[in-house]
Amino acid sequence: MNPRTATARQLGLMSCHDCRLLIETRNPQAPGRCPRCGAHLHSRKPNSLTRVWALILAAIILYIPANILPITITSTLGVKQKDTILSGVIFFFQTGSWEIAAVIFIASVFVPFAKLMILIYLSLSVQFRSTWRPKDRTALYRLTESVGRWSMVDIYVLTILVALVKLGAIATIEAGPAAIYFASVVVITMFAAESFDPRLIWDVIEEDYDGQPSG
Amino acid sequence: MKKSNDTSEIDAVAHPDVTAVPTLSCHNASDVDRSNNSFSQPPRSSSWEVMACPDCDMLNRLPKESKAILLCVRCGALLHRYRPNSIDRSLALALAAFILFTISNSFPFLTMKKSGIFQETTLLTGVQELWKQGLYELSLIVLLTCVLAPLIQMLGIFYVLIPLKWTGRPAPCAIRIFRLVQEIAPWGMMEIFLIGILVALVKLGHMATIVPGVSAFSFGALIFVMIAAFSNLDPSLLWERLDLRR
Numbered sequence: 001m002n003p004r005t006a007t008a009r010q011l012g013l014m015s016c017h018d019c020r021l022l023i024e025t026r027n028p029q030a031p032g033r034c035p036r037c038g039a040h041l042h043s044r045k046p047n048s049l050t051r052v053w054a055l056i057l058a059a060i061i062l063y064i065p066a067n068i069l070p071i072t073i074t075s076t077l078g079v080k081q082k083d084t085i086l087s088g089v090i091f092f093f094q095t096g097s098w099e100i101a102a103v104i105f106i107a108s109v110f111v112p113f114a115k116l117m118i119l120i121y122l123s124l125s126v127q128f129r130s131t132w133r134p135k136d137r138t139a140l141y142r143l144t145e146s147v148g149r150w151s152m153v154d155i156y157v158l159t160i161l162v163a164l165v166k167l168g169a170i171a172t173i174e175a176g177p178a179a180i181y182f183a184s185v186v187v188i189t190m191f192a193a194e195s196f197d198p199r200l201i202w203d204v205i206e207e208d209y210d211g212q213p214s215g
Numbered sequence: 216m217k218k219s220n221d222t223s224e225i226d227a228v229a230h231p232d233v234t235a236v237p238t239l240s241c242h243n244a245s246d247v248d249r250s251n252n253s254f255s256q257p258p259r260s261s262s263w264e265v266m267a268c269p270d271c272d273m274l275n276r277l278p279k280e281s282k283a284i285l286l287c288v289r290c291g292a293l294l295h296r297y298r299p300n301s302i303d304r305s306l307a308l309a310l311a312a313f314i315l316f317t318i319s320n321s322f323p324f325l326t327m328k329k330s331g332i333f334q335e336t337t338l339l340t341g342v343q344e345l346w347k348q349g350l351y352e353l354s355l356i357v358l359l360t361c362v363l364a365p366l367i368q369m370l371g372i373f374y375v376l377i378p379l380k381w382t383g384r385p386a387p388c389a390i391r392i393f394r395l396v397q398e399i400a401p402w403g404m405m406e407i408f409l410i411g412i413l414v415a416l417v418k419l420g421h422m423a424t425i426v427p428g429v430s431a432f433s434f435g436a437l438i439f440v441m442i443a444a445f446s447n448l449d450p451s452l453l454w455e456r457l458d459l460r461r
């Protein structure tokens with residue numbers, strides 16, 4: 001760490017997670033509550049990495065049925081057609097609406113996968129005490145946190161289709177079993193991103209600096 | 216090899232007004248609460264404040280009420296944005312959002328025409344249909360993200376801001392409600408629902424005619440008004456006004 005500057009933790013301060021008030025902590029093990037808003041205080045999110053790993057694991061397991069099982073079951077004049085997320089993308093691509101194919105592919109396949117990979121990378125980089133480009137890794141974290149919600153698009157398409165296409169014998173659309181797995185992946189990865197504490201990335205760098213002779 | 220590149224990048228991101236806190240002088244900063252849970256008086260106000268970056272824990276010293284966008288000197292996180300007349304603006308926008316929300320939920324959303332059959336839907340039809348098909352969790356997720364979360368956000372803004380504006384004193388449990396408003400914000404996904412509508416329109420375009428209703432247009436407007444209402448909300452101002460120690 002640059003000796004001219006300091007972090008809250010180095011000076012024995014904590015910033016409230018909810019209202020950002022800076023508070024001097026005499027007992028870091030039991031910091032109590034924020035005097036301004038009453039929130040429980042913590043210097044870093046509690047058990048951040050353990051929670052992130054557990055949620056990543058759960059999301060990976062659910063990601064498989066979400067992509068293999070059908071997400072929509074269309075019945076047209078008695079003929080049933082089952083579509084997975086990927087076959088939906090391919091359908092759009094073949095019928096010429098490649099913009100929609102791209103939207104669905106990015107939102108439903110690429111974003112959840114990329115988000116899981118980035119969270120795995122960030123957690124590993126903290127555990128292996130990487131000092132490589134902390135600023136970019138923090139930016140990567142902020143990106144992951146903000147794009148994950150866009151994966152819900154497919155669930156909403158399904159909701160609208162199910163509501164609209166109820167034409168009895170002519171055509172009906174039902175939600176397939178993949179829908180709930182897919183929605184769970186989105187929700188769980190949102191919790192995983194929320195549980196990760198980007199300050200851990202910087203803690204490693206400060207600890208490395210503090211261990212070295214100054215100058 | 217173990218050196219971080221933080222010092223070299225300070226100038227690239229920092230607004231000239233934001234400085235990192237020198238190790239020694241920080242102990243004199245007036246904004247640091249040293250009472251630790253003794254519920255003392257709030258700190259006296261000054262024109263500078265010291266703030267720990269939420270993303271990297273670096274202490275930044277920044278001018279209060281600056282009109283610039285201020286970023287953390289070390290990691291570039293957004294620390295401050297200028298929000299004039301925050302309370303009035305977010306109240307007015309939340310009211311407009313509430314009116315649009317009511318319209319969106321009381322008129323037909325999309326109508327499908329196919330061989331003389333009309334299938335009319337409202338915003339909630341999809342939620343009910345998923346429930347009927349036994350997909351209860353999915354139905355609840357859609358209900359929460361597209362209806363309940365925005366509703367809670369709007370009502371929460373009213374509950375917290377109206378007493379502050381007209382009596383100057385916070386409502387009972389206002390802190391708890393405001394915390395809920397902030398925590399539920401990532402779960403409001405109306406703008407994503409709008410993209411979902413567009414995709415569904417293209418998907419059904421080849422087999423039927425879809426006519427968007429009044430609700431669909433008010434829903435589109437609602438998204439922008441809601442985002443504006445929320446981005447005018449000034450959490451740091453509100454936490455100061457809601458301070459438990461007052």
Ligand SMILES: [Zn+2]
Pocket residue numbers: 016017018019020021034035036037038039
């Ligand atoms: Zn607080």
Ligand SMILES: [Zn+2]
Pocket residue numbers: 268269270271272273287288289290291292
């Ligand atoms: Zn920072």
